Amino acid sequence: MALPKVGSIGEYIREQRQQAKISMRQLAAAAGVSNPYLSQIERGLRKPSAEILNQIAKGLHISSQALYVQAGLIEDREPPSDVITAIRADTHLSGRQRQVLIDIYESFRKEKRAEDEQTSQNAHLRHDSESGDEPLPEEYLAALEPFAASTGNGTANQETKEG
Amino acid sequence: MALPKVGSIGEYIREQRQQAKISMRQLAAAAGVSNPYLSQIERGLRKPSAEILNQIAKGLHISSQALYVQAGLIEDREPPSDVITAIRADTHLSGRQRQVLIDIYESFRKEKRAEDEQTSQNAHLRHDSESGDEPLPEEYLAALEPFAASTGNGTANQETKEG
DNA sequence: GCTTTGCGTTTGCAATTGCAAGCACTCTGG
DNA sequence: CCAGAGTGCTTGCAATTGCAAACGCAAAGC
Numbered sequence: 001m002a003l004p005k006v007g008s009i010g011e012y013i014r015e016q017r018q019q020a021k022i023s024m025r026q027l028a029a030a031a032g033v034s035n036p037y038l039s040q041i042e043r044g045l046r047k048p049s050a051e052i053l054n055q056i057a058k059g060l061h062i063s064s065q066a067l068y069v070q071a072g073l074i075e076d077r078e079p080p081s082d083v084i085t086a087i088r089a090d091t092h093l094s095g096r097q098r099q100v101l102i103d104i105y106e107s108f109r110k111e112k113r114a115e116d117e118q119t120s121q122n123a124h125l126r127h128d129s130e131s132g133d134e135p136l137p138e139e140y141l142a143a144l145e146p147f148a149a150s151t152g153n154g155t156a157n158q159e160t161k162e163g
Numbered sequence: 164m165a166l167p168k169v170g171s172i173g174e175y176i177r178e179q180r181q182q183a184k185i186s187m188r189q190l191a192a193a194a195g196v197s198n199p200y201l202s203q204i205e206r207g208l209r210k211p212s213a214e215i216l217n218q219i220a221k222g223l224h225i226s227s228q229a230l231y232v233q234a235g236l237i238e239d240r241e242p243p244s245d246v247i248t249a250i251r252a253d254t255h256l257s258g259r260q261r262q263v264l265i266d267i268y269e270s271f272r273k274e275k276r277a278e279d280e281q282t283s284q285n286a287h288l289r290h291d292s293e294s295g296d297e298p299l300p301e302e303y304l305a306a307l308e309p310f311a312a313s314t315g316n317g318t319a320n321q322e323t324k325e326g
Numbered sequence: 327g328c329t330t331t332g333c334g335t336t337t338g339c340a341a342t343t344g345c346a347a348g349c350a351c352t353c354t355g356g
Numbered sequence: 357c358c359a360g361a362g363t364g365c366t367t368g369c370a371a372t373t374g375c376a377a378a379c380g381c382a383a384a385g386c
Contacts, residue, residue, distance in 0.1 A: 023364085034345045034346075037345065039366090040343095046344080049212045065237060068231065074228065082249060083253050085226065086250075089226040092272055094178070095178040098182075105264060108256055112257055112260060188333080197374065198335090198375095199375070200375065202335055212373070
């Protein structure tokens with residue numbers, strides 16, 4: 001497992017660089033790395049860190065993600081059409097907020113499913129085993145409290161006694 | 164301006180790990196890295212390579228992209244409101260649920276922003292053109308009622324971020 | 327008490343990254 | 357033919373990554 005797909009990332013970089021018709025030293029300067037190192041990267045002799053990769057992407061004016069996917073560092077473009085996936089990918093939320101949001105969403109799904117089964121008899125039997133089946137524990141209610149209170153510090157206790 | 168906050172990636176990982184209620188050794192095993200190294204990463208003493216970062220993301224069951232963005236390795240030019248798009252596109256939600264979920268999400272965004280700005284004091288609250296500045300009105304709390312299986316005490320405290 | 331189990335952390339050490347300096351080659355042009 | 361400038365490539369070497377082993381600490385278990 002020495003060189004899994006390191007070669008492909010190097011080939012990809014070289015391809016992009018030649019397509020842009022710039023030399024190694026030019027790209028190296030633009031990316032802020034040394035030319036010999038870039039040479040080794042392009043031939044798969046070195047496995048560049050994410051930081052370097054990101055700078056190279058900038059120097060090539062291509063998407064960092066494209067490079068990461070090529071490097072096998074991102075599975076594949078995860079479809080953001082899914083609500084849970086989108087919530088998980090959102091960096092503007094705290095971990096606690098994320099978890100609360102996901103649980104609320106799943107509770108909504110469950111609630112809606114129950115309603116649908118009451119009105120129409122054929123229901124989708126999508127059984128997600130993502131999280132627990134229980135209703136929201138009280139700690140999430142505590143997290144929701146800032147809605148009712150004033151703006152400002154929503155305070156959430158994360159302590160758990162049960163073990 | 165190499166990296167705004169290298170430590171933030173470690174804090175983010177630790178946050179996510181504690182959110183998932185797993186130990187360092189568990190996550191380390193799941194991610195295929197050593198526990199001491201994970202410890203150093205979480206405290207910002209080491210700068211993990213993209214490969215390690217990707218494995219940690221897998222071990223945490225979170226999006227690799229989220230982690231890369233936190234690490235400052237991907238520009239955050241991704242549409243930050245993918246969550247809203249996903250919610251709107253979800254056919255398994257009722258219209259009311261959809262609206263509530265979106266409002267909660269936006270409140271979380273606002274809350275988080277306030278928290279982040281509280282740390283750095285020179286911050287103005289600029290009001291969005293989208294919705295008001297108020298927290299969620301009580302009608303949304305009513306919508307959240309199904310969660311209230313057990314009415315817990317409201318005491319909540321922000322997670323400890325002591326060194 | 328005192329051993330075990332689990333937690334996060336600290337400590338050397340092999341392996342790797344990433345670079346400065348230099349190498350080999352080709353093309354221009356004097 | 358020999359400078360000069362362009363290309364990509366090889367070579368030591370400091371700095372860093374990432375890990376195995378060991379540490380200190382707290383909570384059970386005997």
